[in-house]
Amino acid sequence: MPEPLLLTGAPRQSRSQLRLAMRRFVRHRAAMAGTVVLVLVFGASLIGPHFTPYGFAELTEDYSQPPSAEHWMGTDAIGHDLLSQVLRASQKSIQIALVVAALSTFIGVLIGTVAGYxxxxxxxxxxxxxxxxxxxxxxAVLLAAANSISQRGGNWFLVAILIALFLWPTVALVVRSTVLSLREQDFVQAQVAIGASDVRIIVKHLIPNAVGPIAVSATLLVVTAILLESSLAFLGFGIAPPDTSLGKLVAVGQTASSSRPWLFYFPGVVLLVICLCVNFVGDGLRDAFDTRRSGGRA
Known part of the structure; x- marks a missing residue:
C-alpha cells in the first residue's frame, strides 16, 4: 500500500528544492567562476608538487632570485623555490580550512538541531x-594553544581541530533558528502524530530541509578558517617549519616586500584569490537556496 502523500511530500519537496537550487547555482556566474578557480588551485596544490623540479623544503644554490624561467616565482634568501613553497602552502591552508569547515559544521548541526527540536x-x-x-x-586563546602545538611539532591537523572548536557556534545558531521554524511545519507534526522517532524526524526531515543555511554557513567557515590559520602563521604560531602555509609565507615576505616583492605578493595574491572565490561560492549558494533573492526562478 503506498505511503500517504502527507507523509512523503516533505522529502520529495526537499529533493525538488535541492535540484532547483543547484540549477540556480550553476547559473550564478561568479559562483561558478569561483568554483572553477578553487578546483584549479586545489588541484594544482595536490598535483603540482609532483611536477615541480624542486621540493618545498629543498634548498637550491639560487638565493633571493627574482622570477625567471627556472624559478617562476623566484627564490627566497636561503634558496627555497617559491613556487614549490606556494603550492605546499596552498595545500595545507586548504586542507586546514576543509577540516575546520567539516568538523565545525558537524558540531554546529548536532547542537543546533538538538536545541531547536x-x-x-x-x-x-x-x-x-x-x-x-x-x-x-x-x-588570544588560539595563540596560546597554537604555541603549545608549535612546540610539539606544529601538526596541521591539530591546528585545524583547535580552530574548529571555536567556530561551530555560528553554525549552531543558524541551524537552531531554522529547526525551530521547521518544527512547526505540518509535515513534521504529521510524523510526530504517527509516532515516528525523533532520530527519524531529525535525519529524514529537519536536516534535509535545512541544507541551504547549513551549506552557506559551511562555506563562510572555510574563509574564516583560512584567515584564522593565516593569522596564527603570520604571528609565528601553528604549523612549524619545514612545513609552511600561506600566512607564514606572507609573514616572511612582508619583511622583504620592498627589496624582494615577489616573496610577499605571490603568496598574498593566492591567499586573496582563495578567499574571494570561496566568498563567491557562498554568495551563489545563498542566492540559490533563498527563493526570495532569486524571485522563485528555477
Missing part, C-alpha cells in the same frame, strides 16, 4: 554553552 531546558543549556564559546576571545 527539543527546546525547553535542553535548548537553554545548549544555547548558554554556545553563547559562552562566542564570548571567548578566540584569537
Amino acid at each position: 527539543y527546546r525547553g531546558w535542553v535548548d537553554t543549556l545548549l544555547s548558554r554553552m554556545t553563547d559562552l564559546v562566542l564570548v571567548v576571545p578566540v584569537l
Whole structure:
C-alpha cells in the first residue's frame, strides 16, 4: 500500500528544492567562476608538487632570485623555490580550512538541531554553552594553544581541530533558528502524530530541509578558517617549519616586500584569490537556496 502523500511530500519537496537550487547555482556566474578557480588551485596544490623540479623544503644554490624561467616565482634568501613553497602552502591552508569547515559544521548541526527540536531546558543549556564559546576571545586563546602545538611539532591537523572548536557556534545558531521554524511545519507534526522517532524526524526531515543555511554557513567557515590559520602563521604560531602555509609565507615576505616583492605578493595574491572565490561560492549558494533573492526562478 503506498505511503500517504502527507507523509512523503516533505522529502520529495526537499529533493525538488535541492535540484532547483543547484540549477540556480550553476547559473550564478561568479559562483561558478569561483568554483572553477578553487578546483584549479586545489588541484594544482595536490598535483603540482609532483611536477615541480624542486621540493618545498629543498634548498637550491639560487638565493633571493627574482622570477625567471627556472624559478617562476623566484627564490627566497636561503634558496627555497617559491613556487614549490606556494603550492605546499596552498595545500595545507586548504586542507586546514576543509577540516575546520567539516568538523565545525558537524558540531554546529548536532547542537543546533538538538536545541531547536527539543527546546525547553535542553535548548537553554545548549544555547548558554554556545553563547559562552562566542564570548571567548578566540584569537588570544588560539595563540596560546597554537604555541603549545608549535612546540610539539606544529601538526596541521591539530591546528585545524583547535580552530574548529571555536567556530561551530555560528553554525549552531543558524541551524537552531531554522529547526525551530521547521518544527512547526505540518509535515513534521504529521510524523510526530504517527509516532515516528525523533532520530527519524531529525535525519529524514529537519536536516534535509535545512541544507541551504547549513551549506552557506559551511562555506563562510572555510574563509574564516583560512584567515584564522593565516593569522596564527603570520604571528609565528601553528604549523612549524619545514612545513609552511600561506600566512607564514606572507609573514616572511612582508619583511622583504620592498627589496624582494615577489616573496610577499605571490603568496598574498593566492591567499586573496582563495578567499574571494570561496566568498563567491557562498554568495551563489545563498542566492540559490533563498527563493526570495532569486524571485522563485528555477
